[in-house]
Amino acid sequence: MPVMLTGQRVSFALEFRLDSPDGGVTPGAIAQVQSVVFSVSDPTAIRVDAAADGLSGFVVAVGANDQSEPADVLWDADVDLGPGVRHLTGKNKPDDRFVISQNPATMASVGAMTFGPAEDVPVAAPATP
Amino acid sequence: MADDPNPALRSELTEALVVVAKQVRGLTTVSGSSISADLAAEVVKQITARAHRRDLIINAIQKLDDALRALNTLQADGYPALDTTPLSAALQNELNGEEDDLEAGIGVFAPALAATAKITFGQPETTPPT
Numbered sequence: 001m002p003v004m005l006t007g008q009r010v011s012f013a014l015e016f017r018l019d020s021p022d023g024g025v026t027p028g029a030i031a032q033v034q035s036v037v038f039s040v041s042d043p044t045a046i047r048v049d050a051a052a053d054g055l056s057g058f059v060v061a062v063g064a065n066d067q068s069e070p071a072d073v074l075w076d077a078d079v080d081l082g083p084g085v086r087h088l089t090g091k092n093k094p095d096d097r098f099v100i101s102q103n104p105a106t107m108a109s110v111g112a113m114t115f116g117p118a119e120d121v122p123v124a125a126p127a128t129p
Numbered sequence: 130m131a132d133d134p135n136p137a138l139r140s141e142l143t144e145a146l147v148v149v150a151k152q153v154r155g156l157t158t159v160s161g162s163s164i165s166a167d168l169a170a171e172v173v174k175q176i177t178a179r180a181h182r183r184d185l186i187i188n189a190i191q192k193l194d195d196a197l198r199a200l201n202t203l204q205a206d207g208y209p210a211l212d213t214t215p216l217s218a219a220l221q222n223e224l225n226g227e228e229d230d231l232e233a234g235i236g237v238f239a240p241a242l243a244a245t246a247k248i249t250f251g252q253p254e255t256t257p258p259t
Contacts, residue, residue, distance in 0.1 A: 002250060002253070003253075004253045005253070007255060007256055008253040008254060008255055008256055009253070009254060009255075009256040010250045010251050010252065010253050010254070011250065011251035011254075012248055012249065012250050012251070013248070013249050014246065014247070014248045015246070015247055015248075016244040016245070016246050016247075017244060017245050017247070018243075018244055019243045019244055019245045031244045058256075059250065060256055061253075061256075073248065075246070075248075077246075079244050081243070081244055086243075086244070088244060088246065090246045092248050092250075096248070096250060
C-alpha cells in the first residue's frame, strides 16, 4: 500500500489491453483510449494531475487521511475495442490504495519547552491548630 | 494488354535457357563422337542433368506466360472496376426489406469484447512547487 507524505507525489501510468474470449481482436494488444477522466475517492487526501496524453501523470498527496480509509484513484474511460467503443470504469487495486501522512517538516506549529536553573523545593508551612 | 508480371525474372530465365540449351547441344555432339565408354557415361549424365534444368526453366517461363494470359483475361473482364448494377424500384424495395431483416437479426448479437485495465505507480517524490 503506497504511503506518501503531504507534499509528495507518485507517477502513474494507465493502460488498457484487449481481452477477447472468442477472437476477433488480438488479445493482449494495447487498446486505443478515446477519452479518460480521473477522480479520487478522497479529494482531501489526494488529487490526480493527468499528463497531456491522458493516461499518465501524478497522484499528489494533498492532506493526511485516516489509515483505515485509504484513498483510491478511479477512472472513467471510453476505450476502442476494435468493433466498437466501450465505456469502462475502474480503480486501482486494493494493494495500491493511498495512505497519506502529515509531513513533519511542514507542520503548522512546533512545540518547545525550556528549563530554568535548579532550585530548592519550598518546604510546606506547618498547619496552624 | 497486361504488363508482364515479372519481366526481370523472365529475362533472367531466358538467358539461363540459352546457356543450358547450348550446353545440351554441345554435350549431345560430344556424346556422338569417338570417346571412351567412361567419358560417354559422364557426358550422358550431364546431358540428363542439363536437359532436366532446361525443362524446368521452360516450365517456369510457360507459367509466366500463363500468368500474363490470365491477367489479360482479367483485364478483358473489366478489372479492376466493379460497377454497381441498376435495379428496378420494385426489386430495390424488396432488397431493402431483406437488408432491414438482416440488420435486425445481426442486432440480436453483440461482440464479446473486453479490455483489461492496469495502472502502475512510481515511487514517492517531492512535489515541485507550482
